[in-house]
């Protein structure tokens with residue numbers, strides 16, 4: 001029996017979530033401990049499962065080095081928006097208490113292999129990582145902090161795009177965040193963007209795509225328009241690898257696809273080139 | 277639009293219909309009516325020449341500017357050529373080239389916005405629609421020349437924003453500007469595209485709401501019965517407003533201009549920054 005076949009055989013009766021993780025891609029059963037210590041990367045198919053922002057910070061920064069900035073900046077409800085499922089404010093509040101996050105991105109100062117950086121890490125669990133005014137504020141303020149300290153800025157994106165509940169205010173976050181990034185570019189401050197699964201819509205069409213380096217993880221979904229919208233528009237089926245990190249790299253918009261276990265090393269190495 | 281009673285306040289959904297109505301002035305009408313000279317400049321220097329987003333040197337009331345804007349067609353045939361005003365990446369890259377050229381030649385940029393959105397196609401994705409728009413956002417934020425925007429019809433999401441970051445945003449009375457079409461929003465959040473009128477109201481996409489939210493700076497009144505009833509007057513109104521703002525912005529130093537632009541973007545649509 002091949003080693004991975006052991007992994008796909010669900011051990012009877014004790015297949016509880018606490019003991020076993022099921023790979024969302026190949027459905028392999030992986031001991032939870034092994035799954036977590038491999039940063040949620042499947043040992044069988046190399047599927048990179050989504051990380052929370054706290055896990056991501058632990059993955060790429062030196063232990064204990066992360067100091068959160070602007071934690072007080074939380075979501076706003078500028079339109080007093082309400083749809084068929086109720087008020088946005090109630091939904092956002094529920095998300096805050098469920099995730100313990102104030103917004104879809106956490107920002108702060110940190111060290112990567114001893115190199116001081118300003119870091120922003122998005123979390124898909126917070127309303128699909130959508131770009132709200134609080135998200136925009138945190139990203140913009142962190143960029144300003146990077147400029148003030150003259151330290152490299154790194155953003156890990158994970159977002160479905162705009163936050164429709166904030167309407168035009170959400171759209172404006174694309175302009176605001178890019179304005180702050182543009183000032184880093186003018187000042188010669190390194191800016192690295194890592195597009196993790198998924199990075200689409202308004203986030204891919206703003207700060208995520210304008211890194212000095214655009215990096216990604218294997219098989220991450222990256223694109224502007226949604227697959228269904230495109231299929232309806234052009235009335236043809238899309239290739240299977242469409243909008244994967246590999247597809248986007250092949251088309252020239254990603255510098256490098258980095259395995260999760262190598263991400264910290266890769267960033268540190270890139271930052272040493274950037275810091276000359 | 278004969279069913280609209282202008283003596284009553286219009287609903288956001290009625291305004292969406294007006295913004296999309298045929299006969300409303302399009303970029304061709306503005307070029308003809310407000311420019312004594314227009315020299316179209318073609319191509320992104322890499323892939324091709326997008327017909328959904330055009331631009332060139334223009335003279336408006338004696339002011340030499342760089343005019344860029346989405347192009348919709350007057351009829352089906354023209355619309356197919358112009359892709360219904362939905363630009364591809366090469367359109368945004370052409371616009372960026374013209375922005376940079378405007379900066380080099382010290383020409384203010386005037387951008388006319390009228391698009392349902394950036395084109396959602398296979399080729400558009402392959403050629404980097406997201407990157408093309410994103411890059412423009414960084415270029416416009418720091419461009420060292422005045423930048424005046426007029427939302428004339430549909431301000432459709434990232435496709436609109438890709439040429440619409442600047443110093444002053446003007447909007448026609450019955451234009452709309454939104455993060456997603458009311459139909460798109462309704463089909464996602466209401467799970468029913470027919471709820472578009474509700475979505476249009478909830479998203480606050482009309483000029484009045486956007487002025488209150490601080491997203492636009494000035495509303496340009498439309499003639500009685502809306503712009504399509506008197507395109508000539510509408511074009512003159514836009515011309516006068518554009519000239520006024522171009523001339524005012526030209527009096528600032530470029531350092532002041534770009535500092536003010538950043539300060540404006542920093543505040544605009546912020547959750548916490550006053």
Ligand SMILES: [Zn+2]
Nearest residue numbers: 023026042045
């Ligand atoms: Zn797997």
